[in-house]
Amino acid sequence: MNISILPSSDKPIYQQIYEQISAQIIRGEIAQGFCLPPIRTVAKELRISVITVKKAWEELESNGLINTMVGKGCFVSPLQSGELGDKRNSMALRKLMKDIEYYKGLGLTCQELVDLINQYYRS
Amino acid sequence: MNISILPSSDKPIYQQIYEQISAQIIRGEIAQGFCLPPIRTVAKELRISVITVKKAWEELESNGLINTMVGKGCFVSPLQSGELGDKRNSMALRKLMKDIEYYKGLGLTCQELVDLINQYYRS
Amino acid sequence: MNISILPSSDKPIYQQIYEQISAQIIRGEIAQGFCLPPIRTVAKELRISVITVKKAWEELESNGLINTMVGKGCFVSPLQSGELGDKRNSMALRKLMKDIEYYKGLGLTCQELVDLINQYYRS
């Protein structure tokens, strides 16, 4: 598992984990059917509580990204490639709508916003 | 004061207020030197706690957007037009850097992101 | 709150609570906009852990039945009467499909099943 935690972040730990894992699944870096490591193992690796990891796993499950089987482990859900793209877009859009409102509120025109993105996307 | 609150939002109320007021100041809709209404008045109008309004005002002050004169009121800081634009940009940029990371993490290319913004900025 | 817990049941406590509250909301016994009692109070009344109550509340929220506002409390979501009926039907149907399979598997005909229900629904 490739997870990094920033304790200084304002985001709760379980959400940081959720976002990183879900992004890896959506990008296809974690293959469908792959069995995630046991929550206790992840907890030990990250030096956090089992409960915190479990909460992240629960979020993944309730969003249909993984499938947990008691006694066997948690498996990445088999999604058709179309579904994968849909999931990615719906996650991106949900945030984008709010972000655009914010920048609009600050008085940025659409063009200014696009320019800034073109400028900073690389770094 | 022109403030609208969404209690169902995931953002704390004080932050919703802060963002709206600061945006109005930066856009120049609230003039420099203008005296903001007393927090008790705002609280009554919005039907929220005084404490919540106070916290929003504190945020404004700590970001240099208003000056509190004890016993007289809170006044919009006199900023030169250049400073105003800087403020706007620095606020936008701070958020933009994080947002771009997120969309990148989801696997969106720069072009896809720009397309989505062009598509949704109008609505 | 009108909640009764059977520790001897095979169902987890949080699920017993969830089912009872959701049923009351769906039946309209708990009015829309009603503020549920604080989880700590419920926990004390039922003599169970706060966490267990919270888990039930989380289920309610993720199913759109309540709306939690940090610092203020958890409120029954405003649902249009149509939505309420839909919710009821979808909850009933999800279970019914599985139940019918079971009785079919035992060899009960549709008529036998209906007869049994007509006979036992009253008691």
Next chain:
Amino acid sequence: MNISILPSSDKPIYQQIYEQISAQIIRGEIAQGFCLPPIRTVAKELRISVITVKKAWEELESNGLINTMVGKGCFVSPLQSGELGDKRNSMALRKLMKDIEYYKGLGLTCQELVDLINQYYRS
């Protein structure tokens, strides 16, 4: 053996097996005195653990549906036809009482429930 397993089900695997075998016995599809295949064979066929099959067999035995003869195999108990019907009804009733409570709790009338069953029993 004619058993199908849904690993994604919320029911434990051993219970899925138990329900299917018991239903087949009660329907008379598996004759009295018939010798069930060795658990190791079943486990291999279904690609599951022997322990899981064993637990299903134990359930069958504790419900009086099979008799284990150490070293010889597990045989379907000889039941008189009357007993078979009784068994079927008692299994159906035990579950039905709980199910009816649930639908009643959701506010479904007896008639609505019967209508839904008439509608969905076929599919």
Next chain:
DNA sequence: GTGGTCTAGACCACC
């Protein structure tokens, strides 16, 4: 071995 549930108790942000 796995995950599921429940507990008690702490600290924080928000109102």
Next chain:
DNA sequence: GTGGTCTAGACCACG
């Protein structure tokens, strides 16, 4: 006062 997060540690069901 409210709910949100995190902790450590226990016991159970399942495979």
